[in-house]
Amino acid sequence: MRKTTFKLATLLALLSIGVAQAQTKLVEKVTRKGNELLIPYEKYVLPNGLTLVIHExxxxxxxxxxxxxxxxxxxxxxxxxxxxxxxxxxxxxxxxxxxxxxxxxxxxxxxxxxxxxxxxxxxxxxxxxxxxxxxxxxxxxxxxxxxxxxxxxxxxxxxxxxxxxxxxxxxxxxxxxxxxxxxxxxxxxxxxxxxxxxxxxxxxxxxxxxxxxxxxxxxxxxxxxxxxxxxxxxxxxxxxxxxxxxxxGNIPSGPAVTKTQVPTPVLDKDRYVSYEDNIRFPMLQITFPTVPNFHPDEAPLDALAEILGGGKSSLFYKNFVKKQIAVQANASHPATELAGQFTFTVLPFPDKKLDSIEAAIRQTLVEFEKRGVTDDDIKQFTATREAQLIDGLSSVSGKVSQLASFQTFLGNPNYLPQEFKRYKSVTKADIMRVYNQYIKGKNAVILTVYPKGKADIVAKPDNYTISTADYKAPDYGYAGLTYKKPKDNFDRSAKPGPGPNPTLKVPPYWTDKLANGLKVIGTRNDEVPTVTMLFSIKGGHLLSATDPSKAGIAQLTAALMNEATERFSNEELNAKLEKLGSSIDIRASTEEINVSVESMVKNLDSTLALVEEKLLRPKFAAEDFERLKKQQIELIANQSTQPVVIANKAYSKLLYGPDNIRSIPVSGTTKTVEAITLDDVKTFYQKYLSPSVTNLVVVGDVDQSTAMTKLAFLNKWTPKSVTLPKAAPARKIDKTRIYLVDKEKAAQSEIRIGYLTDIPYDATGEYYRATLANYMLGGAFNSRINMNLREDKGWTYGARSGFGSTKTPGPFTAQAGVKAAATDSSVVEFVKEITNYSKSGITEQELAFVKSSLGQVDALRYETPLQKAFFLGRIIEYDLPRNYVEQQSDILRNITKAQIDAVAKKNLPINNMIITVVGNKELVKPGLERLGYELVELDKEGNPLVTASSTSTAPAKAGSSSDNKGNNRN
Structure with a gap:
């Protein structure tokens, strides 16, 4: 590293000169030598005190x-x-x-x-x-x-x-x-x-x-x-x-700002507090006060949190999750500028009392004292932190964010080498010292969150009352402040035009194929010394269509593939991955089972050996199966407490119909998961997971030849003949209805409006044109829907719409979470915007905006390894031509208002849509009934309860809702 620094006295002298006379001066310039882990930059200070940091x-x-x-x-x-x-x-x-x-x-x-x-x-x-x-x-x-x-x-x-x-x-x-x-x-x-x-x-x-x-x-x-x-x-x-x-440069300085100084909180006893929530799993959280960020003890406290509860090799995972006491258990140590908090969090199964959980936490700490810190603990922690720091360098925004944070809080943008060093230098003695200093025998806030009506399960009765004594409001110096605008010698009202268009860099890529049918696509990326791999195994939840009575089996299979293999326990696998700074994650989705892999280049061979274990030799142990099956059933039951999940489930069932596998969540239902056996999982794995239906994306600092050599182990994967289910025909909607699900005392309502289209994904066809048409309706922040409900009305934090097809046609959906009192009004405004857009189409000004926005956004799409991987994944999934981006650009550049209008008119049938509302029925039902639609009540699983036709035969027009007053802004 080469660092040039200009003396502080010189800088202060510059700042003492009048703004008109002073000049912006370079304070320091940092450059990289070789492969140093640092971010090169130049740092300047303007006469008005603004600090400028530039990274090329x-x-x-x-x-x-x-x-x-x-x-x-x-x-x-x-x-x-x-x-x-x-x-x-x-x-x-x-x-x-x-x-x-x-x-x-x-x-x-x-x-x-x-x-x-x-x-x-x-x-x-x-x-x-x-x-x-x-x-x-x-x-x-x-x-x-x-x-x-x-x-x-x-x-x-x-x-x-x-x-x-x-x-x-x-x-x-x-x-x-x-x-x-x-x-x-x-x-x-x-x-x-x-x-x-x-x-x-x-x-x-x-x-x-x-x-x-x-x-x-x-x-x-x-x-x-x-x-x-x-x-x-x-x-x-x-x-x-x-x-x-x-x-x-001409913006006047503000009042001086000094660093806040506050003492570390001191607790004279354990503070037991609690509150009731609409939840299934109770929570016990124990929080100790610690140190601010960048304090010398922050790094060893972070390491302590990782050892105690940071992953599947941690003590908390072993003692709570593995033993089926809790669905989740972890430790964390978030630290900010003035203080830190060391926190243990456990979500036990519903039959547990929290006093026993507290006792188990304290016993786990005693176990840690006896066990101590191992060499492997240190290796795992430092490797994981190294990988996290390097991952932050994979994007310009990540590097800028680090520079900005270091300068803001430390006055030194070049703190990354020291950040790396302080985590690399953590010792076993450091970790035991901070444990004894901040955790052992110390007082904490012990919070119980208990389900409705179950206050008797709290760890201990509340024993702490907040005291307002001795509080004195700070004087931040608000008195006498004046507003002084800059005085310029140029016309600031003139919006700057763009510079010359940059040359877009669509990633060049290679393709290959193994003898067993596995398709590979990749690109060389040497900006960071990492490799990202994404496996997509086709089928996923859709394969349950052959036996819907066991829906959820794809998710359970994927979960078990994250566990033990034939040669290693889950704890051993995770310890190995953490020492490599690598990750392997297997998840099921509606149409795929996905395996995502992250590795440092230097550790790629060792990481791929573990991929081989998980992908080709899962153990499917009975004890893992019973634990994960129980967790999946409990999590399904927990979904009934979450308004967003309730809304999505009900909406999907209405879209696809109860006989379509897509109407059942990927997790399945309690009944279907209870029916799954371990033999079912083994059969599902043997029958459906095949290289013949698998795509693999490789992005990283490896070339094609090297990558394919390292992937040779995949030739051991035996191909099978897998027939993927065909899409069911789109369900027809005879008229628009409102479907209401009661969420008692909900502060907000979740709204979903849409229908199942008949257009599959097509990168250059009707689907692509439909996404262009939707951009101004609900695809951009300044779309009509969002500007109406959020910016004009203030009823929501965000509203949007979009098309969601894959190889099979998907839905058009408009959605938002809105304040409860504006539920019926929000439905009216959604309908109004969709109706107007369908009838009148896009304006010429909006069309120009779409072309300008989407015509330039490709510059942002291929920056990070993950972005490149998703881009390549789409190419191989849909067999897209190499120039499909250019084809899209041509379509965008030449599309007309008439073409957009025709697409909108065809694909926004507002009189044949589903309107799903999840909210406080007592509050929202009367207003919804006045809108003139047939209203059907559903239970939380999306099944009909009561059907009651409204007295009106025509939908309400915009403005007719009882809550849709012109001044209703709150």
Whole structure:
């Protein structure tokens, strides 16, 4: 590594010069020598305090722009929780020179993707675009940094407040175990501690804040001196500096920001707390306070968590999952800027009381003390961390994110070598020391989450009450803040045009075939020293069509293939994989059994030896079968607590009909899984898993000859004649009906609207054209459906639609999770948008957007090994021509409004669709009945309960719903 650093005194002198006179100066430049594990970059500081980090990577024609502000929910205060995250939403609502909702539209139109995230300690905004769109991204980010507040209106404020509340409903209140982190936070940390509430905040606090609170938050924390701008990809550093100076250089600095200092929480006793949830499996979670991230003890604590509960070779897996005491058991150690939390989590089977689980956890710790830390533990941990760090280097966005994080929290973008070193240096003595210092005999928050009506199973009665004594609200310096806009010598209202179109790099690939029929496709990728392999074994759940009474057998077979083999126990296999830093994962889906493999190049031979074991020599042990069968049955029962799963199950049964195997989940039903025997699994494996119906994708730093030599073991796999089931004809829908499933007291309703199409996947045919037509209806963020329900109404966190065919025709589905009070109104708006699009089609402006957006997005599609693997997997699955991407580009470039309109009209039969709603029947049924559709009630398995025709004979028009008032924004 070569590192050039300029003295701090020189930098401080520069910052003391007036903005008009000072110049942006290079602070340091880091380059790579050989194969060093580091990210090359240049670091600059502008006179206004903005830190700029640039990483050049010319491997793909893309650029990733990240603006990280050193402010998160930890800068909030009691009574104003959730504000940092709320503000993140507001940053997408336009600024002086960017109209409302234009930020998403401009980036998407440019072929890019974008988002923002908020956590306890920072908020970041990022875009990935074709590299010729760099200036446009910088213009957008600079405009909201320097010109936001005059564009903030009360209307925008109210809509985004409603959206955030819906996000809380969807991801916390309406999700099993969704409030676990909230209960731990408020009971682990003292009242008023920056971590004593979650980033999402409390609804009552969101209701309390006003526009002026938002504006002060912006003025206090969103200055350039509290931000890091990191740019990586196919860029020229000199040009980047010039553009950043142009767009960011005149933005005034904000108030100074100092690091928050808080003491480590001290618990004087074990704090037992509990709450009731709509769940099947109770949960016991024990959380100890530990150290912040980058603390010297973080790495050994991470290692301790991995040994105790990080995988199938861990003590928690052995003592809880393997012994069929729990469906899940693990340990983790998340650490953030101000504190860390060491957590044990166990989800026991429903017949267990939590006091016995707590005792078993403590006994497991005693066992660990006696066992100690082994050399293999260290090897497994360090190899796994090495693989994780290298995986983070496989994309420009991953590298930019690491640089931005290191600079934000450490002031040193070049921390990756030290990060690697500190994990590589963990010793057995370190791990035992931190165990004794932070876990053994220490007090913790012990949380029980119990199913409804089962408070008697808690570990111990609640014994802790949060004290508000001695709390003093922090003074963050909001008084007297003023808004000063930049003064420019150029026209900032002029949206920058794109640079010259980059040359797209569709991965070149090779194909091959083994004598047993296994097809192979691959590409050389030397950007990171890894190999990704994806096996796709055709059939999957669909093979149960021959005997639906044993549906779920594909999933059970795949699960058993992840267990012991003829020569190794599951624990031995996982220990070997972890010491290699490799992974092998086998899963069943509707149409396939998939085997995914990740390996370092240097360990590929050893990893493939384990693939051979799992793929060709599974043991199918009776004890593994009984345990996994029990787990699968319990997980099926657990699905009745999850609104999204309930909605998908009911919708599928309505789409395909009860006699179609696709109407049964891949996991099967309780009845069908109970009927499966171990001999059934062995027969399924012997009969259906064959190289003759298998495709293999290879992406990594190996050429064709080397790869095929290493894959020679697959010739041992004996081929069989496998006949794949034919698709059943599409089920006809005579008229649109509403199907309602009751989810008692649900804060949100899940909506699915659609039908089963008659068009299979075709990369250059009608299916492709249908996806183009859907893009503006519900495929893009700024589609009609999402803009209506989320951005205009604030009823949902997100709404979308799409076509989902494979080789057999699939459904068209429009869907969203919406706030319960707006359920009927949301159905009306869905129907309105689909109807209008079917009748009137796309506008010329929308068509231009589709062509611009999808015409440039290919630049982003082939960057990472996994992206390349999926791309190649589609080629081999559908036998696509080598130039199919060019064919799609020609279709997109030449398609007309009339052609799009014809596709929409044909494929959006709104009067012959299924409307499925899962929600609180007591609240939503009256409004749904007034919409004029026949309404049929279903149970949670999608079976009819009661059919009641509504009094009206015609569907309600938009606006006729009782809840569809023009001012209904909450």
């Amino acid at each position: 990577d010319h491997s793909d024609p893309i650029v990733h722009v990240d603006v990280t502000y050193h402010v998160g929910s930890a800068r909030e205060e009691i009574g104003k929780s959730g504000f940092a995250h709320f503000f993140e939403h507001m940053m997408f609502q336009g600024s002086d020179h960017v109209a409302d909702d234009e930020h998403f539209k401009i980036v998407t139109e440019s072929g890019g993707t974008l988002n923002g995230t908020t956590n306890r300690d920072r908020t970041n905004y990022f875009e990935t675009l074709p590299s010729n769109q760099l200036e446009r991204a910088l213009w957008l980010e600079a405009d909201r940094m320097g010109f936001l507040l005059d564009a903030v209106t009360q209307k925008k404020f109210e809509i985004q407040r409603a959206t955030v509340k819906n996000e809380r409903g969807q991801n916390y209140d309406n999700r099993p175990y969704g409030l676990v982190s909230e209960y731990v936070a408020k009971n682990l940390y003292p009242y008023g501690h920056p971590y004593s509430w979650l980033t999402i905040g409390y609804v009552e606090d969101l209701n309390r804040v006003n526009v002026n609170d938002l504006k002060n938050f912006f003025l206090r924390w969103y200055g350039p001196n509290n931000a890091v701008l990191t740019i990586g990809g196919d860029v020229n550093s000199k040009q980047v500096v010039s553009l950043v100076e142009k767009y960011f």
